[in-house]
Amino acid sequence: MSADVVEVTSVVKRVLDGRERRTVLDGVSFSLARGDMAVVRGPSGSGKTTLLAIVGAMLTPTSGEVRLDGEPTSRLREAHRAEVRRRKVGFLFQDLQLIDAMTAVENVTLPRVPDGLTHADVARAQELLERLGVGALASSLAKALSGGERQRVALARAMMNDPLLLVLDEPTAHLDDERAADVASRIEELGGEGRAVLVSTHDPRLTSRLSAARFFELAGGRLHERDAKAGDATSGDAKAADATSGDATSGDATSGAP
Numbered sequence: 001m002s003a004d005v006v007e008v009t010s011v012v013k014r015v016l017d018g019r020e021r022r023t024v025l026d027g028v029s030f031s032l033a034r035g036d037m038a039v040v041r042g043p044s045g046s047g048k049t050t051l052l053a054i055v056g057a058m059l060t061p062t063s064g065e066v067r068l069d070g071e072p073t074s075r076l077r078e079a080h081r082a083e084v085r086r087r088k089v090g091f092l093f094q095d096l097q098l099i100d101a102m103t104a105v106e107n108v109t110l111p112r113v114p115d116g117l118t119h120a121d122v123a124r125a126q127e128l129l130e131r132l133g134v135g136a137l138a139s140s141l142a143k144a145l146s147g148g149e150r151q152r153v154a155l156a157r158a159m160m161n162d163p164l165l166l167v168l169d170e171p172t173a174h175l176d177d178e179r180a181a182d183v184a185s186r187i188e189e190l191g192g193e194g195r196a197v198l199v200s201t202h203d204p205r206l207t208s209r210l211s212a213a214r215f216f217e218l219a220g221g222r223l224h225e226r227d228a229k230a231g232d233a234t235s236g237d238a239k240a241a242d243a244t245s246g247d248a249t250s251g252d253a254t255s256g257a258p
């Protein structure tokens with residue numbers, strides 16, 4: 001049993017690129033504990049979205065293992081994996097994936113629909129939208145919103161189930177400077193709430209704010225954790241995994257759905 005929120009071991013992902021098989025992730029290992037905020041950086045095409053999708057149980061690795069709150073999501077059948085994902089993961093997609101024909105508040109409450117929507121759910125969605133500065137747009141159709149407004153609605157949706165693991169793929173990509181600073185400080189707060197947060201970004205407006213974060217670089221299919229003090233990349237896979245494995249005090253790994 002482990003107190004880690006996620007434990008990623010030797011993950012390899014190969015994809016078919018036309019006729020060629022390409023290795024996008026080539027033996028990635030790391031783990032995140034409650035309260036951890038991790039930032040993954042890397043050039044376009046380096047595999048950040050692929051890694052986040054695997055960690056968030058959206059996608060399975062070609063080999064290797066992912067454990068989410070102790071459950072081996074990489075080995076579960078899709079229906080079971082989807083259930084674990086829905087209960088434990090909040091995901092902000094790089095392309096947002098809002099449903100245009102639904103209102104902002106309907107988009108935010110979507111993760112609650114399988115359990116049957118309650119008035120409390122709608123009130124929570126409204127509150128999340130307000131905290132992100134788009135409360136007045138709750139009844140607007142998603143298709144009528146600006147890029148920055150859509151991004152904040154998608155962030156509210158990722159928070160709807162109060163997830164143990166929050167995965168944010170380029171969360172400031174569509175924001176102007178003022179909104180990016182705003183969203184960056186919200187993300188910083190979200191990390192302090194007993195969950196793990198995994199963020200991919202190229203955006204210095206975001207990374208400069210996340211002073212408490214662990215920084216990882218993805219290049220050539222390998223993930224390296226940057227040593228915050230030394231300021232350069234350590235050859236990180238195993239070390240990154242070790243860094244949290246000694247800490248068994250940070251919560252109950254067996255706790256189930258809220």
Ligand SMILES: Nc1ncnc2c1ncn2[C@@H]1O[C@H](COP(=O)(O)OP(=O)(O)OP(=O)(O)O)[C@@H](O)[C@H]1O
Pocket residue numbers: 015016017024042043044045046047048049050051094
């Ligand atoms: N299902 C797939 N089929 C074929 N190729 C894929 C698939 N998924 C990802 N790839 C390829 O894997 C590589 C990594 O893609 P990914 O989207 O993870 O990169 P990224 O680091 O998120 O890039 P960006 O910064 O542009 O978002 C790319 O070359 C992409 O074309």
Ligand SMILES: [Mg+2]
Pocket residue numbers: 048049050094169
């Ligand atoms: Mg991406």
